[in-house]
Amino acid sequence: xxxxxxxxxxxxxxxxxxxxxxxxxxxxxxxxxxxxxxxxxxxxxxxxxxxxxxxxxxxxxxxxxxxxxxxxxxxxxxxxxxxxxxxxxxxxxxxxxxxxxxxxxxxxxxxxxxxxxxxxxxxxxxxxxxxxxxxxxxxxxxxxxxxxxxxxxxxxxxxxxxxxxxxxxxxxxxxxxxxxxxxxxxxxxxxxxxxxxxxxxxxxxxxxxxxxxxxxxxxxxxxxxxxxxxxxxxxxxxxxxxxxxxxxxxxxxxxxxxxxxxxxxxxxxxxxxxxxxxxxxxxxxxxxxxxxxxxxxxxxxxxxxxxxxxxxxxxxxxxxxxxxxxxxxxxxxxxxxxxxx
Numbered sequence: 572x573x574x575x576x577x578x579x580x581x582x583x584x585x586x587x588x589x590x591x592x593x594x595x596x597x598x599x600x601x602x603x604x605x606x607x608x609x610x611x612x613x614x615x616x617x618x619x620x621x622x623x624x625x626x627x628x629x630x631x632x633x634x635x636x637x638x639x640x641x642x643x644x645x646x647x648x649x650x651x652x653x654x655x656x657x658x659x660x661x662x663x664x665x666x667x668x669x670x671x672x673x674x675x676x677x678x679x680x681x682x683x684x685x686x687x688x689x690x691x692x693x694x695x696x697x698x699x700x701x702x703x704x705x706x707x708x709x710x711x712x713x714x715x716x717x718x719x720x721x722x723x724x725x726x727x728x729x730x731x732x733x734x735x736x737x738x739x740x741x742x743x744x745x746x747x748x749x750x751x752x753x754x755x756x757x758x759x760x761x762x763x764x765x766x767x768x769x770x771x772x773x774x775x776x777x778x779x780x781x782x783x784x785x786x787x788x789x790x791x792x793x794x795x796x797x798x799x800x801x802x803x804x805x806x807x808x809x810x811x812x813x814x815x816x817x818x819x820x821x822x823x824x825x826x827x828x829x830x831x832x833x834x835x836x837x838x839x840x841x842x843x844x845x846x847x848x849x850x851x852x853x854x855x856x857x858x859x860x861x862x863x864x865x866x867x868x869x870x871x872x873x874x875x876x877x878x879x880x881x882x883x884x885x886x887x888x889x890x891x892x893x894x895x896x897x898x899x900x901x902x903x904x905x906x907x908x909x910x911x912x
């Protein structure tokens with residue numbers, strides 16, 4: 572009888588202790604929850620986010636909370652040379668983010684064949700920043716449209732146009748989105764930079780951003796706008812695949828279109844510093860390499876993105892350079908190419 576009584580007392584005591592611990596945990600988490608909800612409200616105000624209903628707001632808050640926890644945990648560890656932040660993509664799941672932003676149609680192909688005009692370059696500057704040489708237009712934003720391929724190609728074309736003419740002209744991504752639709756390139760559904768270069772060559776040029784402004788949506792091709800050429804290219808070449816040294820020669824000579832694996836949440840939430848991954852080599856995003864350098868003993872590529880100036884380092888990301896893997900960080904050396912004037 573006493574054994575049974577002791578068992579009941581032990582059970583009741585356990586329930587009491589567990590209840591007390593749960594209450595303490597809730598008491599501790601309540602301030603965290605309140606602070607997180609305030610943080611979400613401040614984030615909404617900063618980025619002008621408005622939700623259609625209270626249910627949608629709550630669902631987006633839970634995603635924001637998960638991403639904020641990832642950011643806080645990563646930054647608190649402090650063991651990487653870059654930081655994460657609750658940027659404009661912080662209320663998107665990684666799956667949603669990849670579906671709307673990363674639509675480079677990567678092909679796992681053999682090394683590119685053909686000429687590489689910078690093959691015999693023997694000396695390159697220790698650093699390069701094509702922004703400082705007037706060959707890079709301001710950061711653009713592709714919006715919720717998988718047109719990264721167009722922005723990458725246009726960025727490279729703007730660069731070679733400035734180098735060959737002395738004039739920096741913002742060219743039209745929307746013309747590619749609307750008019751380059753007879754092959755692999757399919758507007759917001761994705762495309763390839765090389766195919767964009769082919770279209771521009773066949774079209775005998777590309778018009779300006781101001782003449783054919785970006786709408787972040789698929790549209791009908793405007794023949795009148797398309798025919799008003801502001802810049803032309805004669806051809807394009809591929810950088811020899813899986814060679815960061817070849818890519819360095821190319822980027823030292825002009826802005827270059829590169830494809831990367833930008834699917835990880837660490838890329839989605841990148842804020843500053845030299846990005847070292849996590850990422851693989853499943854190429855899903857087109858960007859423009861506009862320079863390179865070294866900071867704190869670590870070499871990096873300077874990459875112009877198309878997610879607006881509020882992402883990353885005012886729209887740019889520095890990515891680790893000269894890593895052991897031949898493909899380069901996030902596969903950056905796998906499928907690089909550039910237009911020729």
